[in-house]
Amino acid sequence: MIRKNGGFTLIELIVVIVILGILAAVALPRYTALQTNARIAKLNGALGSVRGAAAIAHGVCLATSTPTACTSAAFSLGMEGVNVTLINQYPTADAAGIILAAGLTITPAEGFGTTGGGGAAGDTITIQVLGNTPANCSFTYQAPTAAGNAPVYGAPVVTGC
Numbered sequence: 001m002i003r004k005n006g007g008f009t010l011i012e013l014i015v016v017i018v019i020l021g022i023l024a025a026v027a028l029p030r031y032t033a034l035q036t037n038a039r040i041a042k043l044n045g046a047l048g049s050v051r052g053a054a055a056i057a058h059g060v061c062l063a064t065s066t067p068t069a070c071t072s073a074a075f076s077l078g079m080e081g082v083n084v085t086l087i088n089q090y091p092t093a094d095a096a097g098i099i100l101a102a103g104l105t106i107t108p109a110e111g112f113g114t115t116g117g118g119g120a121a122g123d124t125i126t127i128q129v130l131g132n133t134p135a136n137c138s139f140t141y142q143a144p145t146a147a148g149n150a151p152v153y154g155a156p157v158v159t160g161c
Contacts, residue, residue, distance in 0.1 A: 084101045092119040
């Protein structure tokens with residue numbers, strides 16, 4: 001009489017469960033590292049966008065017929081169909097200045113937040129990538145303190161990404 005086995009033995013099931021456990025232990029840390037790396041890349045992308053937008057705004061200001069007008073506190077420069085406020089020939093450190101010029105959308109859905117900022121010379125805005133610890137996944141932009149000065153960009157803080 002021929003007998004058919006219809007299933008797995010207990011040892012085979014335990015071996016499969018152990019292998020799945022090992023794979024999960026190896027894959028989980030790599031997955032969390034990918035999230036951290038993605039937030040760091042997003043932060044660096046935003047910093048590049050801010051630097052580029054400030055340089056473009058400064059170049060457009062210098063190319064106008066009256067570049068000294070860009071130093072006034074209430075100067076508004078048209079960029080890509082929006083009016084960006086400038087101080088000392090660079091965007092102000094607020095939503096109407098550098099955030100608008102860089103094209104950043106500051107919402108939790110987009111993963112960005114800000115603290116500080118203002119429209120005066122020397123004001124500083126902190127741009128954060130939301131995730132683990134936003135205050136420790138950020139960089140700063142400080143509007144120029146005087147005409148002829150460039151804005152100051154804080155080094156990215158990535159200890160909490």
